[in-house]
Amino acid sequence: MKKMINALKSVSTPIKSSSSEVLRDKDPVIETSIKILAEVMSYRRSPEKVKPCRDSKCESCTSIYLPKIVYAVKNRRPVNFVLPAFPGKSPNLNKVVGVVPDFAEKISLSFLQSLCKRVKTIYSPGIQIIICSDGRVFSDVVGMQESHVTSYQAELDRLIDEMSLKDISTFNLDDIYKNLSFAQMRDELMKTYGKSSEILKHKIKSGARPGATLEEVEANRMYCGITRFLFEDSLFPGQRKSRAAIQREAKSKAYEVIRRSNAWSELIEELFPEAVRLSIHPQACGSKKLGIRLVGNESWMTPWHGVAMETPKGHILVKRSEAEELGARLIYDSLGRPSFYQLLDSDLPAFIESKL
Structure with a gap:
């Protein structure tokens, strides 16, 4: 695995310019990079109670995203974006109709490809979106069967090929930890990249208090969102637990889902250091990840839910x-x-x- 990481790191190392340096430079590379960022940010997903800047020249945002775009444009390479998403269908059949990607995923994939196509009118090498399918990372926590995750991943790849989505690819845990059981894959991931659950809980609780840092606020917001999804996914036909019991379980499981997701993000960042990081979750101005919609006109729904x-x-x-x-x-x-x-x-x- 270390060889793979080193090989990927050697491909490119993003420039370290500050956003103020980037924005002062008005050469064509900078102008093109700002236009690329503006196109992606036009489908930005921001927290409902936070007014998004929606400005590709916002220094808080450009300090995170623009240097990586500039580096790719300067070298006439496609700009890479990584998107942890498309884990697998919800186990709740009140929400979905099956276990493999269907027309909902097709719509989302088409939307992402159309975004790539629009960027090519600005910058011919375009952008590449790497979907980092994370279902295997937390399937055992959220109640997804391993066989369903496998089928979902395979069908997602088939759809991308069938739809000729040349600018979209996938990456998942199976690509890293070969010849291991699924449980062993997760163990290896957490052994290398996992952080203490106590640290995470403290960060989440701090995010609900006055004076919380942006990172703490984002952690708390994600916890609330994941808890809601887990609660809804557990309300499947035939289950006999009380809503209060389901809510308690959802809160407990949410910590582990986030802990696993954070470890997955750490691995992705190490493997793809040149890539701009996207998220399906709402992200505030200046966050490390840029929140993005998966369908142009939706506010908060995913194909797998x-x-x-x-x-x-x-x-x-x-x-x-x-x-x-x-x-x-x-x-x-x-x-x-x-x-x-x-x-x-x-x-x-x-x-x-x-x-x-």
């Missing part, structure tokens, strides 16, 4: 239960697998209108 629904005004992502409550018709793909829902009513409910 919902389904695609076709409406007269376009496709949106919703929970399966929401689509069925609206009377939407389930559409199957060419292989006979559930793919998406179709709602043809011209009068859409208010909560659906708000997503379009």
Whole structure:
């Protein structure tokens, strides 16, 4: 593994220029780099209660992202972005229709590829998005079956190939720790990159207090979001636990999911030091990661926690239960697998209108 890390590190080492130095330099490389960042930031996902800067010249943002973009542009290379995402379908069938990628993932992949295509009109080498599929990292904590994660990863790769998405690739834990069991893969990851759960808990709790640092606030926000997802995923048909018990379990599991995710992020940063780091989670101005939407018109839904629904005004992502409550018709793909829902009513409910 060390050889692989060293080989990847030798490919490129990002420049260390400060954002103020970068912004003072008005040469074409800088101008192009700012335009690339602006294009990506136009689909930025920010916390609801925090006003996003949405400005590619914001010094807090450029100090993190722009030097890496400048380095790639200066060397006429594609700009690499890493996106920990697409872990596998939620185990809750009230939210999804199966265990492999469906039309919801297709919409998201198409959106990401369209972003890459738009950047090429600015900078011909373009950008490359590396999806760092993280399902294997925490599957045992969130209740995803290993076979389902394997099937999801394989189908995701097949879709990328079938759709000819030349600027998108995948990377997962299986690519690093070969010839190990899945449990051993996770053990190796945490042994090398894992941090103390007590440190994490302190950071999360501090994030809810006045005077918290940006990192602490982000940790607390992520904890709340992960807890909500785990709680919802556990409300599957047939389960008999009380909502209070499920909530307690979700809070406990959220710490471990975040601890694993942080370790995965550390590994990714080490393997791809030249890449700009993206996140599906809302990120405040100046965060190490740039929050990004997975579908242009959605606010907070992922393909693996919902389904695609076709409406007269376009496709949106919703929970399966929401689509069925609206009377939407389930559409199957060419292989006979559930793919998406179709709602043809011209009068859409208010909560659906708000997503379009």
